[in-house]
Amino acid sequence: MDSQPDLPIPISYVSGRYLLFSIDAVTYLRREHNICGVLIGTLPQIPQQNVFLGLPLELMPEEARLLVDKGVACIVDETKAHDSMNTLLEEDRRRYLRDLEAQGLHASRLHADRKEQQKEQALKNRINDKNANPKAKAAAGAAAQTPEDALSTPSKKDDAAVVDLFAAEDPSTPSRDASSTPTPSQNAMGITPATSYPPLSIPPSSSHLPAPVVPPSYPLFAHLHSRGYFLSPGLRFGCQYTAYPGDPLRFHSHFLVVSYDWDENIDLMDLIVGGRLGTGVKKGFLIGGAEKTLDDVESEADRVDSVRTFSLEWAGM
Template sequence: MDSQPELPIPISYVSGRYLLHSIEAVTYLRREHHICGVLIGTLPQIPQQNVFLGLPLELMPEEARLLVDKDVACIVDEAKAQKGMNNLLEEDRRRYLRELEAEGLHYTRLQVDLKDSKREQTMKKLEEKKAKAGAKAKAVAAAAAAQTQTSEGAAPKSSMKDAAVVDLFAPDDTRSSSPATSTPSQSAMAITPATSYPPLPTPPSSTHLAAPAVPPSYPLFAHLHSRGYFLSPGLRFGCQYMAYPGDPLRFHSHFLVVSYDWDQNIDLMDLIVGGRLGTGVKKGFLIGGAQRTIDEVDSEADRVDTVRAFSLEWAGM
């Protein structure tokens, strides 16, 4: 899917979480801006599923902040935006419902066409199977008739039985003709919209929420992201982030990432544990943070530009 959604992309703020409900927005951000997020949606029938999750996509505050800083996305208070549904004009509501019905009818036709195609393939295989069985029965009957025929008179009873066998397995033109199938109902498939925009218009910039608050590790996160890395939560490996050299669907992560303040004391045991863990799972242990000078830097953007990072690896293991 190569379509680009309209910018800025609205990120729904719901109960302290930053969510994306549009598949177009999810694929665009992953392809163009290296934002992966975490799928958290489950099926209503399988609320305990934990392997194949779907929309919505939850973003880390760092990911949402990065997109806002780049003017790619905006933060929308979804609870307030939903109240605008009551103010939606009746004509706009009807037009949107008609669009949903047309979309549902389109997918219904695609489903009917797929079923017809599968039915035709099945009938073709059955006809081929019948033809092979008939040819085999004819060959057996001909061989039996040649062996049992003793005179030029009427065919013996055995050949008559063979003929009956041949008629039994021969393809029946009447049965092989296209069977009368009931035309499936063309009622439109129900479409459940996953996004609020549309039908609601994109909220104006005056109603956008402030940029998300981020942890002190944000400068390191933004620094690695600017270097082309894909970053995901690192809880499963006991770190803050996992850094991938490309899309996580194609690459294993290269670094376990932990952020420190510039003047923070680092326990030597933390370095040893991180280095041994990274080496044990074939990854580097990367630490870093925003460099502070005598003139304390207040700008978050300046902090991102002054990040320094170091990686540790155990040799000989």
Template sequence: MDSLPTLPIPISFISGRYLLFSIDAVTYLRREHNICGVLIGTLPQIPQQNVFLGLPLELMPEEARVLVDRGVACIVDEAKAHDGMKSLLEEDRRQYLRELESQGLHATRILSDRKGQQRDQALKKLDEKAKAKAKAKAKATKAADDNASASSSAQQDEPASVVDLFADDGSNPASSSKPLTSSTPDAQLAMGITPATSYPPLPHPSSSSQLLSKPEVPLSYPLFAHLHSRGYFLSPGLRFGCQYVAYPGDPLRFHSHFLVVSAEWDQNIDLMDIVNGGRLGTGVKKGFLLGGPEKSREEVNSEAERVESVRAFSIEWAGM
């Protein structure tokens, strides 16, 4: 079971990007707060890898803003937070390295045990197949024999099973009194553990390293926050020619329902844009959702009021 992260979750602000490096934070936010983000990590040896990406997880500014507004996360200036590395005590550094080595040894033992189980299962299957083959051949030979002498001769010619082949020298791995033993994990090099976060060895980010200003968000944020509050999962919609793609549940389990485009309430919209959006949405089996806040930024005191005033319309192309 995933361990619960310490709240507020630190979102690393690096070169204008909002990043998460903790797998516990990633799984928690996806499960409890409908935040998916986009995995952007890749292997240095395979820079063109594009199927199974890993940490870090990049958040849209809108996702980071929603989490900050809810008090679930805080934005951390990583360059400033890592100044603490300079004052890290030597004993703390050594203790942290010992913990990493212990984790590596534990992982090595698990891998060694797993390989041992796989080896035992493979030998057991080979032994069963050999016994079954020998038994079937012995039965056929016995039925074909006319007398005891012919049967005895046939038995001498009968191929031995895996157990018989190793019976004399005691080297049969399944029947030997001395079980196979691999070199102990302690004698091997421990697996290298590369931590994704700096907490520990650094303490949880202090308030001095947290950015006081909230993430800058585009004008589409009120519609994003409105749909998110209704339980939708939202991801970037560039591949569908829209701003967001809205899912009724986790994208791993559901297809998206809407192509989402935001507009200001008094904004002039070309009718052809609505027609194109409706046709595109229907063509990919989704609704075209157009919406925005009724109140402008000048009419409200906070972004929350604009979110509450959002209205959305779903457009579908009939007859297709």
């Protein structure tokens, strides 16, 4: 079942970047709000790290601003948030440790069940191999046991061999005597959380950072997003954004998007180059911008509502 994180989702502001460290938040925003972002996490010992990236997820300022305007997320100064952990109450810390221990116990039970299933399967395989051997059948004679009987009463030699095979415990697990009773903490596997939320709680609204500063192309970005498009950076296609009609894992992009001011002069060569490039990669070349009003002060919502777009395609004669 998909889990929904608590709202607003804290977006970590680190060195001028907007990052998400929670996989629940990443999947929720992609599923419900068409926000993909870019994975930038790497592991030093993975040679394919430039192909297989992981958390954190970096958001464009436009994506972060859109989520803040919709009330879905808030911007948090990561340095100040971690400094506040020094004031974490002792009871909160103990509750957090108990939760990690419960997760470790659950993982230990799953591991023990899997080992037991492997042991039973190994016994069955040995019995089947013995019965399939003609010499073993001749030696057994008419009094040979059936596979079911042999499974229910395995020989001590076979049983000892299988037990020895699965007797090796995890090196990190301390040795225990038969008379000693293990405690839950001894059986629990060590759990390393992938994110610092929890125990960090959502900071109060008074400590939120202001909405991100966005480029002039934000109205066009928000306009296309409101029409259901998924937008990602368009650097590899020489544009500002690439627009997908659905999740990029399922669809190819339909448009190369470039924003212009309402009264900006557009070089005709830019239109030709954009149209030819878009047609060459089987996409449309989309330009657009927000209409300027007579009011000196206008809200971002008004600018988004006044956006107009045009698409160009290069047609052969």
